Amino acid sequence: MGGFSAQDLTAIFVMQGFAGLSFFSVLLLMALGLAIIYGQMRVINMAHGEFMVIGAYASYLLSGALRHLPAGTDIAVLLAIPVAFLAAFVAGYLIEWLLIRHLYHRPLDTLLATWGLALIMQQGFRSAFGAREVSVPVPDWLRGSYRPTMIIDIPLNGLAIMLLTVLVTAAVWWFLYRSRWGLRVRCTTANREMSGAVGINTKRVDRMTFAIGCGIAGIAGAAFTTISSTGPTSGSLYIVDTFLVVVFGGAGSLIGTIASAFSIAQAQSVMEFFMGGSMAKVLTLLTVIVILLLRPEGLVASKVRR
Amino acid sequence: MIKLPGFLRGRHGGPLGILILAAVLLVAMPALLDLYRLNLAGRYLTYAFVAVGLVLCWGYGGILSLGQGIFFGVGGYAMAMFLKLEASDPESTRIQTTPGIPDFMDWNRITELPWFWVPFESLAFTLVAVLVLPAAFAFVIGYAMFKRRVSGVYFAIITQALAVVLTILIVGQQGYTGGINGITDLRTLKGWDIRDESAQYLFYYLNAVLLIGCVLLGRWVLNGKYGRILTALRDREDRVRFSGYDVADFKIFIFCLAAFMSGIGGAMFTLQVGFMSPSFVGIVPSIEFVIFAAVGGRLSLLGGVYGALLVSYAKTLFAEAYPQLWQVMIGTVFILVVLVLPYGLASVYQRYGKRVLSRLKGSRRAPPPPPSSLPQDSATEGRR
Secondary structure (H helix, E strand, O other), X not given: OOOOOHHHHHHHHHHHHHHHHHHHHHHXXXXXXXXXXXXXXXXXXXXXXXXXXXXXXXXXHHHHHOOOOOOHHHHHHHHHHHHHHHHHHHHHHHHHHHOHHXXXXXXXXXXXXXXXXXXXXXXXXXXXXXXXXXXXXXOHHHOOEEOOOOOOOEXXXXXXXXXXXXXXXXXHHHHHHHXXXXXXHHHHHHOHHHHHHXXXXXXXXXXXXXXXXXXXXXXXXXXXXXHOOEOOOHHXXXXXXXXXXXXXXXXXXXXXXXXXXXXXXXXXXXHHHHHOHHHHHHHHHHHHHXXXXXXXXXXXXXXXXX | OOOOOOOOOOOOOOHHHHHHHHHHHXXXXXXXXXXXXXXXHHHHHHHHHHXXXXXXXXXXXXXXXXXXXXXXXXXHHHHHHHHHHHHOOOOOOOOOOOOOOOHHHHHOOOOOOOHHHHHHHOHHHHHHHHHHHHHHHHHHHHHHHHOOOOOHHHHHHHHHHHHHHHHXXXXXXXXXXXXXXXXXXXXXXXXXXXXXXXXXXXXXXXXXXXXXXXXXXXXHHHHOHHHHHHHHHHHOHHHHHHOOOOHHHHHHHHHHHHHHHHHHHHHHHHHHHOOEOHHHOOHHHHHHHHHHHHHHOOOOHHHHHHHHXXXXXXXXXXXXXXXXXXXXXXXXXXXXXXXXXXXXXXHXXXXXXXXHHHHHHOOOOOOOOOOOOOOOOOOOOOOO
16 A cells, blocks of 8 residues: 555545445435335335435425525425435335235246336436436535544535434334334234234235335435435436345344445445445445355344245 | 157147247348348347347246346457457557557557457357357356355346446446447458448348257257256245255256357347447346346247347337337336236237137137146245
8 A cells, every 4th residue: 555654544544434434324224125125025126216216306396395485405404304205105105005016925026027117217207307417405504524633524414314324223223123013014024924813914014114115215315315416317326236235234134234234335435445436346246246155144144934 | 740859849839939930030021121120130139049048047947137138248248359359450450559459448558458358369269258158157156156045036136236247347447348338340250341231141140040049949958857847946946956956056057058048149249230338238238138038928938039029129119219208118018017917928829829820720629728837926035
């Protein structure tokens, strides 16, 4: 590592590490929804990225609507999160009812059908919002950066997204492991027939789970718009990474998903500095694939009998 | 009655389907289409190689690969590298800083032919590479995954990630691969102009004959004992394993066979179209190949060919006139095929076409049973 002093290297690692943390936040928010959906229903949702884009466009519309109010951008940024969640939730609910419920027990077919759905949704976005990328105005208090030393520079919106991710992850954990609803979800995941036999409406649980998974993707979209602009195909850029996160983490395991999102995002972000974006991505993906071959059940194996 | 050889008889249709296909490809299309359209049809038929391979490994083996673009690309790039080296002889590249190397390398300030390009100066090596490299890639991928019992959804996602990796590599290593533009400006094959009329016709016929050969090969494989075991392991993998078969070996073989066919398709694509680019390697083309097989019928080798022709033709027809409509259409087709017609157009023919045919013949035989060997429940779980 000639050419870099020890101090430079530390600064690089801290800043790239932090850039990795923002990437990690988006990946984790995306992967949480996907992992819940896949873990419970064995449904591969290729349109998950498009639900994220729904969230992003929802917060874009909201900021447009509130633009003329005093302190409109501040309110919009705060309101964007529940609104994005709701928009993606409703869309997910409808799509589960229209399409997904006909495809349970055919995981490979859900993959194909949701890919078709993704194509249709992308075109829908393009017709409604144009092919140009849009972004949301960020209020001043999110725009600055935090400078602990002279050369380290950490953007505040990245910090805010991290905070949001922590809150959402905590909420998902609480939902899954501390609420009645989560109990039903875990029951259905573990044994669908028995859950039905003891009086759990598994179809309703499926629909709610799918909708909530999509809603979390919507939150990811709202967070995404504050660091980068959104276009009709933004979602599809993340879908392969997100799937690898879910598979790598061990489907259906919250801790595994967090750990794998963290390691993938960090590896990519730190390597990016030394060898450029494309090689970093190639190396990260290949490493993940090799580790998956050595340990096909993922980082944290779920203890579910099937 | 005459005893027919294995690849013509048996559960996967009689010789009639093959004869009709041969008549359509070798007689009807060259007679009815002008050279431009025939060349387009030839391009679609190169996709059919991949679709036939997918029918074998997805339809019968239950292995959904979302990375068939990898093998199409490897075959295509191997052929393109040979043609490119021939096109960049020192004479025609004398204005470059380093004459004798492909132009894109010169633009990227590479002064020497990279080592992995050197063998592609030989036509014999290139032809062997086209036939062997895709299958070798598939063997490595398949061996690594199936021996570890990675299958189903996991396999699909990992192959998709590999297609992404290969695309990023090709685009990123511009000096070695031609980058996003791919390898272009391919003119001659051993001094013979591949763009003139006679060459175009010849490639079309060669393509059609090779494709029919692949269909016959696939049929021969399926009609044997191997085909039955393949279907069995798709439907009840654990039972086949408990019966003493090494499931992984069977899967690796069919995956390699599919890759082998895709590689031939890729090489024929390069020859007929005159370039190869990463846009035929990544996620989108790989999924399109699956659409072809799904629309044609995932249990029908002939269906794969017709699916590739029909969907690609529709794409050319609509994508040029109404690009926005096309994306919605292909998405809708995808959803409808999966929801309403999981076994594609071939199942429509099996159910209604044959009845019509037998009525035309005036015979009163009972209509044939619905397509044989449908999986009872394709709940191929990710892993168990």
